[in-house]
Amino acid sequence: MSKIKETSTNFANKQALANECLEVYSTNIIGGQWSLPICYALLSGKLRFGEIKKVLPNITERMLTLQLKKLEKNNVLTRKIYAEVPPRVEYELTTIGYELKPIIKELENWAIKHKKIV
Amino acid sequence: MSKIKETSTNFANKQALANECLEVYSTNIIGGQWSLPICYALLSGKLRFGEIKKVLPNITERMLTLQLKKLEKNNVLTRKIYAEVPPRVEYELTTIGYELKPIIKELENWAIKHKKIV
DNA sequence: TACGGTACTAACAAAAATGTAAGTAATGTC
DNA sequence: GACATTACTTACATTTTTGTTAGTACCGTA
Numbered sequence: 001m002s003k004i005k006e007t008s009t010n011f012a013n014k015q016a017l018a019n020e021c022l023e024v025y026s027t028n029i030i031g032g033q034w035s036l037p038i039c040y041a042l043l044s045g046k047l048r049f050g051e052i053k054k055v056l057p058n059i060t061e062r063m064l065t066l067q068l069k070k071l072e073k074n075n076v077l078t079r080k081i082y083a084e085v086p087p088r089v090e091y092e093l094t095t096i097g098y099e100l101k102p103i104i105k106e107l108e109n110w111a112i113k114h115k116k117i118v
Numbered sequence: 119m120s121k122i123k124e125t126s127t128n129f130a131n132k133q134a135l136a137n138e139c140l141e142v143y144s145t146n147i148i149g150g151q152w153s154l155p156i157c158y159a160l161l162s163g164k165l166r167f168g169e170i171k172k173v174l175p176n177i178t179e180r181m182l183t184l185q186l187k188k189l190e191k192n193n194v195l196t197r198k199i200y201a202e203v204p205p206r207v208e209y210e211l212t213t214i215g216y217e218l219k220p221i222i223k224e225l226e227n228w229a230i231k232h233k234k235i236v
Numbered sequence: 237t238a239c240g241g242t243a244c245t246a247a248c249a250a251a252a253a254t255g256t257a258a259g260t261a262a263t264g265t266c
Numbered sequence: 267g268a269c270a271t272t273a274c275t276t277a278c279a280t281t282t283t284t285g286t287t288a289g290t291a292c293c294g295t296a
Contacts (some may be wrong), residue, residue, distance in 0.1 A: 008281060009256055014151065014174050022229035023154045023222050029232070032282075033132065035278060036141045049243055056129050056289045065244065075235060086230065086242035096232055103224040104141050110221055111140035112212055116218070117193060126251060128284055167273055178255060183274060203263045204272035234249075 006046050012055060029074045030100065034059055036069045036107075039093065046092035076100070147192045148218065152177055152185045154225075157211065157218050160195060164210035192219070 001009045003062065004011055017024040030036055041047060053064060068091060071077045076097040084089040093100075121127055135142040148154055152174065159165060159173045171182060186209060189195045194215040201207040211218075 002217070003262080005281065010151075010281060013254085016176060017155060021155050021158060022226040023158065024234070025229040027149075027154065030236040031145075033128075033135070036145065037139050040139060040141065050241095058134060061244070062246095062286085063284065064229060068282090073231075081243095084242095086240085086290090087292080089243060096228075096235055099231060101226060103221070104226055106221045106224050107144040108140040110214075110217060112145040113217060114144070114193070114257085117214055123251065126285085131284085147288070155264060168271095180256085180276095181254065184254090199273095202272095203261085204270085205262080205274080207273060 028078065028083070029071075031094060032061055032067050032070065032102075035071060036100075036104065037072065038064075038067055039076065039097065042091060042093045043098065043101060043104075046080075046090050049091070052091065057114050071097075119222065143220070147189075147194065148221075150185050150188065152181055153189060154218075154222065156182075156185055156189065157194065158222060159220060160209060160211045161216065161222075164208050167207050167209070170209065189215075 014024075014028060018028050019025075030039065031032075037056055038052060041052055047055070049064070053059065053061070056064070068077070068079070072079050075094055077091050077093050080090045080092070082090070109111075132142070132146060136146050137143075147177070148157065155174055156170060159170055165173070167186075170186075171177065176180070186195070186197070189192070190197050193212055195209050195211050198208045198210070200208070
């Protein structure tokens with residue numbers, strides 16, 4: 001989410017591909033390095049910022065923030081802020097967010113099969 | 119496939135994630151910008167280098183080469199060279215390559231659902 | 237008044253992915 | 267001998283993604 005250059009070839013290619021290939025439309029949304037792990041963690045219910053961090057100990061706060069923002073912008077999850085001090089923010093998958101489950105399932109299945117042959 | 123730095127934090131993170139999250143194991147393999155479109159094209163049967171290029175008019179020869187190499191290295195497809203001039207090279211999905219189909223299917227399903235809500 | 241806790245933000249740096257432009261080999265055809 | 271064809275390779279440039287480090291605001295508690 002460092003701002004992207006909307007005049008670049010890469011940007012144009014991504015757009016064009018997403019229009020023609022539905023798979024790419026999806027991977028453009030859930031394709032970041034940490035997106036799927038975050039969604040996976042949230043599949044079992046809403047979590048606070050710090051709780052997600054605990055589940056993914058290697059993620060930096062910056063990356064977590066960026067990916068959460070992107071996912072929120074794409075309606076994959078919602079952000080709920082409580083007016084407390086210290087702050088409390090809860091992240092929860094939307095309906096369509098929960099529907100990532102079959103994708104994750106198939107990715108897992110494939111990984112298992114693939115590991116067998118390597 | 120510009121050579122990656124095996125001492126980088128990013129490299130370590132990818133490894134660790136792939137070990138803990140099967141989804142990431144898979145996306146590390148099929149995650150490039152052009153990987154899924156290439157595999158999609160090959161789902162209907164083997165194709166020559168130039169034929170893939172026709173299906174994906176915006177891909178550069180460099181990217182196509184790189185992604186094909188990566189996919190081959192990961193046993194997703196095979197490369198068959200014919201000793202002819204001009205050269206002829208055919209790419210074909212392996213068994214596990216063909217098994218990407220359900221993943222692609224679910225990604226497509228999700229894209230359709232997602233488009234409805236946006 | 238200093239400190240802890242939470243969820244961030246900002247400036248900068250490094251790495252990774254992608255794109256651009258040009259060139260190569262081999263051989264058959266004109 | 268020049269040219270076309272095919273599947274690449276190479277050197278370099280740009281863009282995108284990810285990582286590093288150091289902050290910030292708020293308020294209750296010691």
